[in-house]
Amino acid sequence: MSFIHPGLLAFLAALAVPVIIHLLMRPKPKRMLFPALQLVARRKKRNVRRIRLRRFWLLVLRLVLLAAFIFLLARPLLPAASYRPTSTEWITALAIVVTGGLIFLVSELLWNRRASQQHEESYRRSVSATAVITLVVVVVGLLVGWPYGSRVFADAQSPSMDADDDVPLAAVYLFDTSLSMGYIREGQSRLEAAAELAEQHLSDLPSGSRIAVADSSTNVRPVFFRDKEGVRAKIDSLEPRAGGGALNRSVREAIRTLEDDRSRLIEDLGDGPAELRRDPFARAVFVFTDLTASSWDSSQIVSEEVADPAYPVFFVDVGVTEPSNIGLADVELADDGVLAGGIATLRGRIVGVNPTESKVPVEVRVEESADSEVVRGQKSISTDGTGTFEFRIPVDHAGFVRGTVGTTVGDPFSADDRRFFVVRVVDPPRVLLVSDSLEATYLTGEALAPSILVRQNLARFVVTRISTSAFYDAKLDEFDAVLLVDVREPSDRQWERLGKFVRAGGGLGVVLGTAVESFAYNSAEAQSILPAELLVNLAFEPPQRLVSGDRSHRVIRRLDEFEGLTELTAWDIRRHWKVAVDPTARELLKYTLPGEPRAALLTATVGAGRTALMTTGLGSSDWNDLTSAQWAFVALVDQLTSWLIDLSGQRLNFRAGEIATVRLSESATTDTANVVLKLPSLEDQILPVSGEQSEITLDPFEEAGLYRLTVRRDSTTDSTWLAVNASDRESNFERVPAERLDETLGPDGYDVITDMDGVNLELRETTLGVEAGPGLIIILLLAFFGEGLLANRFYGGRGEEASGVSPTEGRR
Structure with a gap:
């Protein structure tokens, strides 16, 4: 004593x-x-x-x-x-x-x-x-x-x-609120079944018990309730969310909650000998989950935290042994930004877990107003795991195109039956072509804006061709991209103007050729924005071919999709500039020079803008035969220019749990700006913006659907739409194997139960008296x-x- x-x-x-x-x-x-x-x-x-x-x-x-x-x-x-x-x-x-x-x-x-x-x-x-x-x-x-x-x-x-009826319980009810807990069985979701078990257990607890309620979707440390009504109200407020975190991370936080509670009780008791302090509570963490692998992160090891038998962890399994589901996965747009009059390409596949149908209809819908959708395509896709789909959606006018793609067949799990998308449609960008001779830019200009399409107002780009002498007077802020084609000797003054243009968000493309003087391109002003230093102009003997370099780059991916890359690599390259590549640059194309691969096409990001360097000429038969590739040559020029301009302006399609950074318009960079984020639930969130803030970072998305970010200033209103989809992992109902639980929690760190009867709890040896x-x-x-x-x-x-x-x- x-x-x-x-x-x-x-x-x-x-x-x-x-x-x-x-x-x-x-x-x-x-x-x-x-x-x-x-x-x-x-x-x-x-x-x-x-x-x-x-x-x-x-x-x-x-x-x-x-x-x-x-x-x-x-x-x-x-x-x-x-x-x-x-x-x-x-x-x-x-x-x-x-x-x-x-x-x-x-x-x-x-x-x-x-x-x-x-x-x-x-x-x-x-x-x-x-x-x-x-x-x-x-x-x-x-x-x-x-x-x-x-x-x-x-x-x-x-x-x-x-722990019997005489021992009060201090426990954490941890609920798995991932989307898989929304699976319906016998008219009841898995989360509702978990809540029912928890409330039954709560009703049987002895007086003096204390319960904290936590969920896997939030990072807030739970607090203990002394009254059962508060616990029930908290449980009833839970719902599946798309942005849930790893369940084992939440288990760690639940154990720490119990440890902190014990520490506070010790402080309240004073300075008695620690060896005689005993805990009057039985303590435990009850995890209500369907034990699907999607809610588990095996990289987060918590075995050290749960090794103490004073805090036993019980997984209350409410999962379904043989679920049935048909859903959409890997849904993505080819580009978040598309030119007006172009095509938005949407791809994806159908996944099936014990599917009840061999084929399902998939349709894409586009919103025309807040409460009106139009079907833009429908296909029947196999559910055997090999079924893929692609929809090509015509877009005519500038603005945001938003919509959904989904199945029309219902199943017990509806969270993956529909996916959301947003496309930013922009008017044809303005491109300035500069060369010592206007003839040198003719083929490049035709590739960007064919004359026949210009006359029909269908060209993807608005192209202006000027000579180098007229470049001094050009207003660069009126253009989205500038292409220098075999310009002999740009001055430092011109490089300085181009540097400001690029860092402000413009695109700069440089095509080398016979007239180029290397010293003009190797000046300090030029090298501050170019991805490489020019060394020497060389001929290939025998001629070489192009080969892909960084296949993850968007330009190469798009060329590869249309087999344009294969076509380009079939033509001879006779001359090139040997360059010293900047470490930060990406090599998109190389030459097939044996033993010494050299860069053919380089890109880099500078400030808010982008630059590209082509080390062989475009449109010159003395340097190469690329123009003979015809449509592949046009695709190369088109995709490279589109990348320089960055048509989407920013990423618009996200996964739940990700963080989005949205660039604000100039009207939002004042103290009078009002920024409002409308959630898919139609709830408005007022976001704080400082006077000099040029972008805003949003909290991790917790809900799938369409978001609208509105910037209001005086009589001006600018809106940006964002689409958020749940992770494809939620469609996989594979259960987490016992081996992974053992690896993460330790073999003796947990028990899996299906009901709350017969749960044995142990009191801690060195806890409160x-x-x-x-x-x-x-x-x-x-x-x-x-x-x-x-x-x-x-x-x-x-x-x-x-x-x-x-x-x-x-x-x-």
């Missing part, structure tokens, strides 16, 4: 006070003249014995009363154990007390049959009561106290025990009551006892 306030035990010295008072106030017999001296002496002797017995018990009760009060103030701590007597112990103790009472009554009846004087009866009654009380105490100690003490001692030495205050209060009340009763009887008859004459005898 230890004490929270051990200093108060010094007041135990006050126990000497009742003893001293008792000795000082001992009654002294009065001297009386009486003829029958022998009778008086005999009665005096018996009265003294009876008074001593009563005095002894009165002294004991007063000492117990004072000691209990002092111990109560000192707040003793007992080791954690089950101190509540069992029903057998209660019945045995009660039976012994009742038996003692019966013995006392029987003895009284037997003695009353014999004639005796009152003082003899009083003495005999005191002796009988003392004997019976002593016997009861001894028998209770042997038959009840000894087994009880042995049990409590053993329990305190090894405080593991099954149990305060003995309630027991001491009971002892204090009993001692107070007994002392008052005995003192009243003792002092009420004190004069008669001292004189040895009873009132009855006096009347005789």
Whole structure:
């Protein structure tokens, strides 16, 4: 036993006070003249014995009363154990007390049959009561106290025990709120089934239990509820979300919540010895989940946190053993930005888990207004895992095209039946072609804006061709991209203007040729934006071919999709510029020079803009035969220019859980700007924007659907649409294998259960102690009551006892 306030035990010295008072106030017999001296002496002797017995018990009760009060103030701590007597112990103790009472009554009846004087009866009654009380105490100690003490001692030495109805529970209910928990079975989602199990368990908890509710979609540390209604309200508010985090990360946080709660309780108890502090709570983490692999991150190991048996982890499995699902996966746009009059290409595939249909219809819908959609295509796709689809959506006008693609066949899991997309449609970009000779830019200009399409207003680009001499007066801010085609000697002034243009978000393409002077391209101003340094102009003997370099680059991917890359690599390259590539540049195309691969097409990002460098000419038969590739040559020029301009302006399509950074228009970079994000649930979020802020970063998306970011300033309103889709992993109902759980949590760190019955919880060995205050209060009340009763009887008859004459005898 230890004490929270051990200093108060010094007041135990006050126990000497009742003893001293008792000795000082001992009654002294009065001297009386009486003829029958022998009778008086005999009665005096018996009265003294009876008074001593009563005095002894009165002294004991007063000492117990004072000691209990002092111990109560000192707040003793007992080791954690089950101190509540069992029903057998209660019945045995009660039976012994009742038996003692019966013995006392029987003895009284037997003695009353014999004639005796009152003082003899009083003495005999005191002796009988003392004997019976002593016997009861001894028998209770042997038959009840000894087994009880042995049990409590053993329990305190090894405080593991099954959590029964008597042990309050401090637990965390952790709910898996990933989308897979929305799977419907028998009219009930997996999350609803988990909530039902949790509420049933909650109803059966003993008084004093404390529950915290957490979910895998939020990073907020849960708090404990003391009332069950608060727990139920929190559980009822949960719903599946697309942006849920890893479940094992949430398990770690739940365990830390229990540890922090224990630490706070220790602080509240004071400075008692740590070795005797025991936790009065059974503690556990209950994870309500369908145990799908999509909600698990095996890279996050938490076995160290769950190795302590004081915090057992129970996975309450509410999953379906044989789910059935048909959904869409790998849905993506070829480009987030498309030119007006062009085509937006949308691709994806159908995934099936125990599908009920061999084929399903897939249709794409485009929103024409807030409450109106138009079907733009429909196909029947196989569900055997090989079914893919591609929709080509014509776009005519500048703005944002938003829509959905999905199946029209319902199944138990609807979260992957529909995917969202947004395309930014822009007017034809303006491109400035600069060359020493206008003839040198003719083929490049025709590739970007064919004359026949220009006359029909169908060209993808608006092209302006000027000579180098006119470049000095050109207003670059009126163009989206500038292409220098075999320009002999750009001045530092021109490079300075181009640098500002690129860093502000413009695109610069440089095509080398015969007229180029390397020193002009190797100046400090030029090298600050170019992806390579020019070394020497060389001829290939024999001619070489092109070969792909960085196949992940968007330009190469698009050429490869149309097999344009294969066509380009079939034509000869006779001359080129050998360059020293900047480490930050990406090599899209190379030459097939044996043993010494050299860069043919380089790209780089500079500030907010982009640059590209072609080390062989375009449109010059002396340098190569690329123009003979015809449509492939046009595709190369078109895709490279589109990349330089960055048509989408920014990424518009995201996965749930990702963070988006959106560039703000100039109207938002003032203190009067109002930025509002409308969620798919139609809820508005006001976003703070500072006066000089040029972009805004959004919190991780938690909901799939279409988002609208609106910037309002005075009478100007600019909007940007974003599409968010759930991860494709949610469509995979593969269950997390036991091996992965063992690897992440440790073989002994968890249990998997399907209901809440028979859950065994263990109390921690070195946690909080149990305060003995309630027991001491009971002892204090009993001692107070007994002392008052005995003192009243003792002092009420004190004069008669001292004189040895009873009132009855006096009347005789």
